[in-house]
Amino acid sequence: MKELPNLTEVLISTLTKLINQFVDFVPRFIFATFILLIGYLVAKGLAVVTNKVLERIGFDKIGDKLNEVSIVKQLQTEVKLSQIVSKVLYYFIMLGFITDATRTLGVGAITGLVEKLVNFVPQLIVAAIMLQIGVLVSEAIKNAVVSICKSFNVPSAKLIGTIVFSFFLVITIISALGQAGINTELLESSFNLLIGGIILAFAVGYGFASKDILANILSSFYNKNRYEEGQIIQIDEVKGQIVSLDSTSITLQTGDTKTVFPLQTLQSKKVEIFKN
CATH class of the missing domain: 1.10.287 (Helix Hairpins)
Incomplete structure (x- = not known):
């Protein structure tokens, strides 16, 4: 019959392992914290410098163009690219230092997650x-x-x-x-x-x-070289001087009044042109 293990020895062995792990973890935790502190200072400093440099070289002018886009106006927000770039740079640098800190701690799951985030940032x-x-x-x-x-x-x-x-x-x-x-x-x-x-x-x-409008537009291409302002023409029974000619209509001065015809009329009606 096997003897049962001594409970006191088991407790002492377990406690000893925990103490050793804690003693081993504390320096790594302190060093990881130091890495994060250095990373924060570096990231913050570079972000501030980048923001100032981009503002001075006029990088925000691109953002001003974005602010004029209708969909951005509807969002009632202001796009300032210098701030966006500096913040992206800040978080990217911080993720790099966080990766080193987690490696120092030796926590593989956290390290893998942070590395995935770091690899995702350039794609983003x-x-x-x-x-x-x-x-x-x-x-x-x-x-x-x-x-x-x-x-x-x-x-x-x-x-x-x-x-x-x-x-x-x-x-x-x-x-x-x-x-x-x-x-x-x-x-x-x-x-x-x-x-x-x-x-x-x-x-x-x-x-x-829009078939009528398209017909008028096509008529303007066909007739643009035949008619011009100042000509006297007669469409059916209406005779007058051309005072206006655009892409969809023609306007005749007929005495004290003006008569407007759609341009497709020139294709479907009899038109007489008189010499001035």
């Missing part, structure tokens, strides 16, 4: 830069579309510009998420189906609603 920075550039490009495309639509007197120019802006913004967000390491296959598939349905419905509905 690239994704943020992509998102910033995407917002600026989307806003520029939106303004260009609105200007073109207004020049052709296309109704709902702002609505079309907003749709175009949203389209490119979503593409930018999906690309940024992919850069950050997030699986976006399902999101991309859903977005493609949604956009395809919206474009088809919009094209059909807007085509029927």
Whole structure:
């Protein structure tokens, strides 16, 4: 029959191991704390210097452009890139020192987690830069579309510009998420189906609603070299001098009054041109 272990010896052995582990842990804890303190001072100092340098070289002007974007205005927040960059730099440096501190402590689980965060930060920075550039490009495309639509007197120019802006913004967000390491296959598939349905419905509905305007715009290309302001013409029974000619209509001075015809009238009606 085996003898039972001496309870006193077991307690003493366990207590001795705990004391030895504690004695071994305390210096490592102190050294890890010292590393964190040095890391905080270095990160804070570099962040402050970076913030001041970026402010002086005018880096915040890019942020000012972002603040003018409609979606940023709606968020009622101010983007100051010098502060954002300095804070990212601060946390990136701190994560590096935290990694060294956890290695000193010898806690493998914490060290692995911190290392994953450190490796994730560069991807996050690239994704943020992509998102910033995407917002600026989307806003520029939106303004260009609105200007073109207004020049052709296309109704709902702002609505079309907003749709175009949203389209490119979503593409930018999906690309940024992919850069950050997030699986976006399902999101991309859903977005493609949604956009395809919206474009088809919009094209059909807007085509029927704007067919007269499009006909006038096409007529302006066909007739831009035939007619000019100052000419005297007659459309059916209406005779007058051309006083205005734009992309959708033509205006005749007929005595004391003015008569406005849609440009497609020049294609469908009999038009006589008189010499001045």
